[in-house]
Amino acid sequence: MSDPRNELAAAGARLAALGLSPGSSGNLSVRSGDRILITPTGADLAHVDPGGLSVLALDGTHLDGPRPSKEFPLHRAFYRRDAGTRAVVHLHSRQATAVSCLPPWSRRSAVPPLTPYFVMRVGQTPLLPYAPPGDADQAEELARLPFPLRAALLQNHGPVLAGTTMARAVDAAVELEEVSALLLALGERSPRLLTPGEAAGLAETYGSPWGDC
Numbered sequence: 240m241s242d243p244r245n246e247l248a249a250a251g252a253r254l255a256a257l258g259l260s261p262g263s264s265g266n267l268s269v270r271s272g273d274r275i276l277i278t279p280t281g282a283d284l285a286h287v288d289p290g291g292l293s294v295l296a297l298d299g300t301h302l303d304g305p306r307p308s309k310e311f312p313l314h315r316a317f318y319r320r321d322a323g324t325r326a327v328v329h330l331h332s333r334q335a336t337a338v339s340c341l342p343p344w345s346r347r348s349a350v351p352p353l354t355p356y357f358v359m360r361v362g363q364t365p366l367l368p369y370a371p372p373g374d375a376d377q378a379e380e381l382a383r384l385p386f387p388l389r390a391a392l393l394q395n396h397g398p399v400l401a402g403t404t405m406a407r408a409v410d411a412a413v414e415l416e417e418v419s420a421l422l423l424a425l426g427e428r429s430p431r432l433l434t435p436g437e438a439a440g441l442a443e444t445y446g447s448p449w450g451d452c
């Protein structure tokens with residue numbers, strides 16, 4: 240499954256099968272050399288046509304294929320932040336979107352370190368203030384956040400996650416959805432969180448972005 244088009248289509252089908260693409264929402268992209276392949280506007284993640292992707296230059300210029308998702312600036316923001324980023328996943332998945340409507344846990348992460356796998360697979364996940372879908376200024380803010388990250392929550396909108404492979408971006412999306420479900424299940428209780436030392440130890444071992452939240 241090394242062809243990026245097929246990889247993207249398979250990831251879309253997996254995310255849809257997991258119920259993370261309600262109402263055919265969400266968009267996916269992969270970087271292939273100096274090109275970004277992204278789902279077109281109105282695409283259904285369950286049925287992505289590998290031959291029908293939109294092709295963009297890294298500067299956002301539309302090169303080929305149908306019109307891209309209007310949320311492409313978010314994807315570009317992650318490719319701009321880190322040359323090692325190979326895939327970006329944006330969803331309107333229920334649990335993470337619910338958490339995006341709550342006050343953030345800290346400046347650097349909307350979600351606290353509840354579980355090791357959240358810290359290892361996702362890392363600190365800042366909340367970006369609300370903007371309409373496709374807003375260029377919000378994407379610019381994401382591109383310029385002055386600390387490392389592979390995930391963010393768009394306020395009242397949903398998660399966006401990046402990975403060095405599509406598989407890692409999808410795994411991060413699944414993990415963020417799970418930790419969001421835990422957070423919502425805990426409600427108003429005061430759960431034990433991983434200590435700063437425990438979170439820092441995991442981040443160091445697994446190379447995940449987790450700083451002084």
Ligand SMILES: [Zn+2]
Binds near residue numbers: 310331397
């Ligand atoms: Zn969206």
